[in-house]
Amino acid sequence: MNYFLNELIHDRKFWIIRIVIPAIVGLAVMDFLTYVFNPPGISNFWICRIIAILAILSVIAYGVYLYITPKKEKRITEDRAVFEERREKEFRKIIEADPGFQTFCYTCIHFNQKIKACSLDIKNPRAKEMKLSEKYTYCLYWESL
Numbered sequence: 001m002n003y004f005l006n007e008l009i010h011d012r013k014f015w016i017i018r019i020v021i022p023a024i025v026g027l028a029v030m031d032f033l034t035y036v037f038n039p040p041g042i043s044n045f046w047i048c049r050i051i052a053i054l055a056i057l058s059v060i061a062y063g064v065y066l067y068i069t070p071k072k073e074k075r076i077t078e079d080r081a082v083f084e085e086r087r088e089k090e091f092r093k094i095i096e097a098d099p100g101f102q103t104f105c106y107t108c109i110h111f112n113q114k115i116k117a118c119s120l121d122i123k124n125p126r127a128k129e130m131k132l133s134e135k136y137t138y139c140l141y142w143e144s145l
Contacts, residue, residue, distance in 0.1 A: 103142035
């Protein structure tokens with residue numbers, strides 16, 4: 001029972017979908033009906049106007065978000081490509097000097113000890129297992145502790 005109550009209290013989707021949206025719709029319907037059948041109604045149709053204005057503003061904000069997100073992703077992808085190219089050159093120089101050099105995950109600053117995996121979200125899988133020498137593969141995002 002305790003688990004159920006905890007999930008019920010902390011589940012934002014439940015509160016928004018099951019409680020908040022129906023309450024707003026109920027207010028709008030009540031305001032509309034009182035305005036139609038008993039003018040000027042409870043709030044003189046202001047609740048419906050405010051809800052409509054907020055809906056329009058949220059659609060505009062979502063459109064701006066959809067416009068900005070691809071540009072941001074494109075810029076991040078370009079930055080990653082430049083970073084990976086630079087790191088590949090650095091690693092090739094290090095490998096020429098020390099052929100036994102390796103990039104172990106557990107010696108990386110990004111390694112998460114709790115989950116025993118890399119904490120970075122690397123979009124390019126090739127960058128995580130780059131074949132720079134005949135023996136070993138290297139992670140271009142590796143940084144020593």
